[in-house]
Amino acid sequence: DAKTTQPPSMDCAEGRAANLPCNHSTISGNEYVYWYRQIHSQGPQYIIHGLKNNETNEMASLIITEDRKSSTLILPHATLRDTAVYYCIVGGGSNYKLTFGKGTLLTVNP
């Protein structure tokens, strides 16, 4: 079973920041937080991952709370092409395996 909890759906206005939350209260010390997204009729696409520190790349920022029990994926300026299902996944460490939940359907509206 997935070890994360995400809202089933969210809306965001085009050009605004999209903040996608994820709870992972049972995360262990050597497990990472990964984010993937899946645009309709495509395979999942890697976005970002982190262990303890906040991370930023060209696609998004990942904010992990100090106790590591939750995180937020931030898309700073959402576009219509960011409409997708976003998956928050906990894994890695000694057992590198991605277990996908149902994710959050983010709909970016014009």
Added chain:
Amino acid sequence: EAGVAQSPRYKIIEKRQSVAFWCNPISGHATLYWYQQILGQGPKLLIQFQNNGVVDDSQLPKDRFSAERLKGVDSTLKIQPAKLEDSAVYLCASSPTSTASTDTQYFGPGTRLTVL
């Protein structure tokens, strides 16, 4: 860099028939994964190969599903005989290694299977 290739993209069969899917991973990637994604759910790992050896097949229904990765490059996934509940998208992914705990997985476009 070419991505993960899968074929066919779509397949319709009747129950009890057999079907095979093909995957060609990104060149040089040691690890290959097959996932099953049922409508409305996230992908579920069926089998993981490291080169041509199986690392994890704990969720593969071995009475009807089989997979191989000859020569450690491309791979085939077979279902024989198919059931109605096998209707799903079958995704192939690859990653450079599985020894690194942060390996990114690169996914192909998937094969949509409909069993009638």
